[in-house]
Amino acid sequence: KNQVEQSPQSLIILEGKNCTLQCNYTVSPFSNLRWYKQDTGRGPVSLTIMTFSENTKSNGRYTATLDADTKQSSLHITASQLSDSASYICVVTLYNTDKLIFGTGTRLQVFP
Amino acid sequence: DARVTQTPRHKVTEMGQEVTMRCQPILGHNTVFWYRQTMMQGLELLAYFRNRAPLDDSGMPKDRFSAEMPDATLATLKIQPSEPRDSAVYFCASGLVRLAETYEQYFGPGTRLTVT
Numbered sequence: 001k002n003q004v005e006q007s008p009q010s011l012i013i014l015e016g017k018n019c020t021l022q023c024n025y026t027v028s029p030f031s032n033l034r035w036y037k038q039d040t041g042r043g044p045v046s047l048t049i050m051t052f053s054e055n056t057k058s059n060g061r062y063t064a065t066l067d068a069d070t071k072q073s074s075l076h077i078t079a080s081q082l083s084d085s086a087s088y089i090c091v092v093t094l095y096n097t098d099k100l101i102f103g104t105g106t107r108l109q110v111f112p
Numbered sequence: 113d114a115r116v117t118q119t120p121r122h123k124v125t126e127m128g129q130e131v132t133m134r135c136q137p138i139l140g141h142n143t144v145f146w147y148r149q150t151m152m153q154g155l156e157l158l159a160y161f162r163n164r165a166p167l168d169d170s171g172m173p174k175d176r177f178s179a180e181m182p183d184a185t186l187a188t189l190k191i192q193p194s195e196p197r198d199s200a201v202y203f204c205a206s207g208l209v210r211l212a213e214t215y216e217q218y219f220g221p222g223t224r225l226t227v228t
Contacts, residue, residue, distance in 0.1 A: 032214050043116075043203050043219030044155070051214060089155070098143065098167070098209070100217070102155040 002027040004103035006090050012109045017080055021106045023073040023090030031093040035064050035075045038087045038105070047075070047088075080110045114138045116220035118204050124226045130192040133223045135204030136185055144187045145205040145217060146172075146179055155203070161187065162209065194227045201225070 004025045013019050025033070032051045036044035048057040048064040050073075056065050061078045077084055090103040117136045125131055137144045145160040159169035164181040172179065176195070181187045191198055201224050205217040 041221075043205070043221050045219070046216055049214055049216070093214075098145075098160060098162075099157055100155075104154040 002092075002094065002101050004090055004092050004101055006088075006103040006106050008106060009104075010107040010109070012111065013080055015080060015082055015110055015112050019077050019080060019108065021075045021077075021088050021090075021108070023075070023103055025071050025073070025090070025092045025101075025103075027092040027094060027101055028071075029095035031095050031097075033064075033066055033073050034091040034093070034100070035062070035073075036089040036091060038089060040086070044089055077108075082110050082112060084108060085110045116204055116206050116218055118202075118220040118223050120223060121221060122224045122226075124228065125194055126228055127195055128193040129227075130190065131194050131198075131225060131227075133189045133202055133204075133225070135187040135189075135206075135220060137187065137204070137206030138208075138218055139185070141206035141208045141218075143207045143209045143215075144181060145207075146187070146189050147203040147205065147219075148200045149203060149222070150200045158189070158202075191225075194225075196227045199225055199227050 007022045034049045035047045038044040050057045050066045052068050063076045066073045087105040089105045091100045119134045143162045146158040149155045158172045159179040161181045178190045201222045203222045204220045207215045207217045
């Protein structure tokens, strides 16, 4: 079964600290892996998209990595800010389709 | 600033009533998706269209849900009759698909549906 699992389920960090979120998937084959940020009460917003041939992609303070051999991805947030408080969702696109398979997300809270 | 719009933002209705949710995709986008998000299941694809033609609605309960695109600027999701288990946030997303290219999906703000 095609699944995307994320850990931890929730995370609390202090402002200015770094953190790393994990994503393991069983989707095979796949076209690309995405990370989305979802603020409370809003729709998801794309942070990064990586094809199966890419192993890292950055967007400002967000850096995503992908290991297609072990089927793992991570999202690293540097120098966290209060505005980083949100859910982060790992999403894998099924190969040769438009279908996104979503993880259940990591809820990040950044405190001052 | 182009964005996907959805109406209504919130809807409370009684079990058995008809619910219609509307989405205006970003102008020029050729692919429109409907998703449902619940605490238990997360985000799930319900249906999607390309150039207004339905491509996949396998994620939708067929007996009560229907999705249409009357024109390129409007997508609708209808539930009839609604049930309490339909309570969720429904998102519309749109994207511009070009052959063999990875494309972004842009999500709307969602419609929060509560069925009592």
